[in-house]
Amino acid sequence: MSSPPQVNALPPETPVEHAAFHPIASFLNWFGEFGIFLWRVFRSAVAPPYEFAEFIRQLDEIGSKSLPLVAAAGGAIGVVLALETRSSLVRFGAKSLLPATVVFAVVTEMGPIITGLIVSGRVGAGIGAELAAMRVTEQIDAIEASAVDPYKLLAATRILACIVALPLLTLAASFSGVLMGWVADTLIEPITLGHFIAMGFKGAGFKDFLPPTFKTSVYGLIIGAIACFTGMRAKGGAEGVGSAATTSVVLSSLFVILADVILVKLILLIFP
């Protein structure tokens, strides 16, 4: 007896169709799973009990331990900016604008983006690898089997710590950048720190500095969420852990840069 014909059966996928649609399907699938993950984290984060102790531990891990690296990077950017812009400004007879150029460049853009990228590298890799190792060694399953929500304990605390830590780290990077910019400048042509700061911040208001600093909370959300997501869905052994760490760093850096483009435009629209 022959089988009945399948009325709505789709024709088999050709290799070309597979090659064309598989990456798109994977891409959409990734975003779908990421959205579900974020919703689960949000739902668990707002429901009591709250994991304050773990949040404080993560704030120390993410914030305090990133501080020296972020400050050093901010300082280096300040020195480079001071040295590079000096020659250009001298050429156009606008040497007096050097403090303002350094301060504005560091505080509005260089400090926030450098902080975002440094934290993407250090914290993104750290969280991604840590959670992936916990996943492949069944530690996350053990947490769940103990009737503790791993989305709350592991993901929500880390994401929240990133959101809080990033603006604070940005302040440190910006402070270090301005200070080292002054050092580089004063070594070539002596100027007091007070005078450098006064000239740098002349005519500037809170709207010039607060939005760029607080936009890094969005970077924190991106870094924390991507790192936790890639870590918690890791598969396999050591290879899975390595892959999760790499994916976490690459994706979080990429999304931080993309978010920066959008946020800069938004800030300019809201605070013209």
Add this chain to the structure above:
Amino acid sequence: MPVSELSKPASAKVAEGNQPAIAIQNVAKSFGSQRVLDGVTFHVRRGETLAVLGRSGTGKSVLLRIIVGLQTPDSGSALVLGTDMAEADEAAIAAARTQMGFLFQHAALYDSLTVEENVAFPLLHHRSHMSPSERKDRVRDLLHEVGLDGHLKKMPSNISGGMQKRVGLARALALDPVILLLDEPTAGLDPISSGEIDELILKLQEEHQMASIVVTHDMVSARTIASRIALMDKGKVVIEGSFDELKQSGEKFVSQFLHRDF
């Protein structure tokens, strides 16, 4: 009355009657085209220990993960203290989990926490009314019970595999569970350590009268600790009974399994 008794949910009372604490009914589970569980049915009452044996890849560990709610079956039901772990909401599953202790195959200790913190972990989250000193005393008692006095401050990476399993067992017992699930408790251990773990499980079972399921490849261990043995093949329970009943069965697969060790 002990603190743990006061905080037991109503579901725990089901296990204290004649109802099975665990009732697995026609459970099936596939991964892609591979069917790992194909209509598994059994039950375990309080005070009983069921050893589940079978070849590698026959879905024994998946069965434990379904019982604890880490995986959902494609069909069938896994009733744990009256809660269907496949259908229940998150709160009911969490309540059932607080009545279960799970020892993972590789212990799954939290490697960033000390032995003491690992055992204290369930207490910290589910016995929040305990003072730090009460919690410390409870952790010391649990570690004493599994024969690990004096190792409180060590990290999991600094203790042997056998000791890690003992810590895992202490953690599984922290909330005074009604159900104990053990995934390969003697795997990777030398015969002496395996014997010690078996003795420990027997002792704990006598003291706590839990409903226990032990997944193992070790027939010697199964014979020592289990009141019943379920032998699985191709996703099904081929035979279930006492060791002597299995020995008398004429099934070829059963005798192949038994004669490997005896």
